[in-house]
Amino acid sequence: MKPFRPPPSDLLPKERRRAAALCRQLATTYPDSRPALHYRNPLELLIATILSARCTDRQVNLVTAGLFSRYPNAASYASAPIEDLEHALRRLGFFRTKARHIRMAAKILKERWDGQVPQRMEELIELPGVGRKTANVVLGNGFGLPVGIVVDTHVARVSYRLGLTDQKLPERIEADLMERIPRREWIAFSNRLIFHGRARCRSRKPDCLHCELRSLCPRQGLPPMPSLQR
CATH class of the missing domain: 1.10.340.30 (Hypothetical protein; domain 2)
Structure with a gap:
């Protein structure tokens, strides 16, 4: 089986800057990026x-x-x-x-x-x-090997709302994220996005008003929210 590779990148610099800003804000909001599962090895x-x-x-x-x-x-x-x-x-x-x-x-x-x-x-x-x-x-x-990005239901949902992907299949979502997120951030990014999906960007009734990422989020797929239109 050939290793998974994202497609060649044609991203604009502003897209990369927004992705980097999302990584920074997620790191500030969730400084402990370890997964919630308990394990020792x-x-x-x-x-x-x-x-x-x-x-x-x-x-x-x-x-x-x-x-x-x-x-x-x-x-x-x-x-x-x-x-x-x-x-x-x-x-x-x-x-x-x-x-x-x-x-x-x-x-x-x-x-x-x-x-x-x-x-x-x-x-x-x-x-x-x-x-x-x-x-x-x-x-x-x-x-500690950043081979790819974990795509679970939270990562798929949140990355779509953040405008980081418009794909539905996990492999294609992962390819879009690998293209946008710096490799050094892959491990922590997916863990933090999972935390954010549980805490704020829930499937039903996302807490957009108090979301730490709202200034960076286009809310793709969600209806307009008057309190955020400034």
Whole structure:
């Protein structure tokens, strides 16, 4: 599989300046850019991110508090009876599918990578339950490698409203963001945009009046707001 690459850039300087200003304001608003998931190493982050599909980070953290103590490495997940894993994950949505993916992924890690999490996109996305979004989370936050930009539902929504993309597919949204956001900001930017999507730019009833980014936001896709027309 060829590495993902954004298209050649034809952005105007003012677009890059606005993107840089957004990064600065996000950094001021959310100085701690670490993800909300609890983890101590890349394997724990991989497991937590797989579990986070269709679940809140809070729900995942409640489960992984005990899970990580019981299963400290890939070998322990690989050898666990599937019924035990399902029981440990029972409070999460799609827990049976997630248990199966985790055990299968752990077996691959044990057999191919000596129990370690690989540091290449093309190797990560071969694991069951791991797509590009999960791989970007692990590579960025687990290894500090800005390979791409995480695009979840919050990043997709907020980046559209901010006018950073007009695309709907995650891969195309990511390409637009990679073109506009400086590479050194990719990891922190996606985490902060997720925070902002939860705190201010919610799917329903976004808090535009108190939004820290409102002076930089065209509110694409949202109706005009008289209090912001100055």
